[in-house]
Amino acid sequence: MVIGTLTVTLQVPDSTSLKEKRQVVRSITARVRQTFNVAVAEVGDQDLWQSAVIGVACVSSDGRHADEMCQKVLRFVDANADALVTGSRFELVHV
Numbered sequence: 001m002v003i004g005t006l007t008v009t010l011q012v013p014d015s016t017s018l019k020e021k022r023q024v025v026r027s028i029t030a031r032v033r034q035t036f037n038v039a040v041a042e043v044g045d046q047d048l049w050q051s052a053v054i055g056v057a058c059v060s061s062d063g064r065h066a067d068e069m070c071q072k073v074l075r076f077v078d079a080n081a082d083a084l085v086t087g088s089r090f091e092l093v094h095v
Contacts (some may be wrong), residue, residue, distance in 0.1 A: 001095045004066030006056040007043070008077055010085035015050050023084045025052045032056065036073055052083070063092050 015021040022042075029040045036058075044053030054086075056073050060066040070090050078085045 002060050002063045002066045003093040003095065004056075004058040004060065004063075005091045005093065006070040006073060007057075007089045008054050008056070008074060008085055009045075010052045010054065010077070010083040011086050012050050012052060012083045014082070018047070020050060021049055025054065028077060028080055028083060029054060032073055032076060034095055035076065036069060038069065038073060040073075061092070066092060092093045 010025070012021045012024050015024065025042050029042065032040045034040065039057040041055055042052055043055040045051040053078075056070060058066050058069040058073075060069070067090075074085070074088055074090075077083075
């Protein structure tokens with residue numbers, strides 16, 4: 001079993017409140033979850049208005065598949081017009 005983990009740091013430049021930022025983050029996480037069938041949640045910078053960190057986990061029997069899924073998720077999030085990707089970290093865990 002292989003677990004692919006992806007951490008994505010986002011900047012939400014148009015956000016003027018936590019409520020606006022959370023609306024953007026909820027929209028992104030819901031679309032990622034629905035499109036790719038992966039686990040996704042906001043995992044950091046929860047008290048900052050214009051910054052967010054989301055975590056994604058993908059479980060697979062093949063490392064290549066887990067890598068491909070996480071890379072597709074990153075491209076999908078990067079294509080989002082409401083937030084800018086400022087950083088990402090990918091890791092494969094073999095269990």
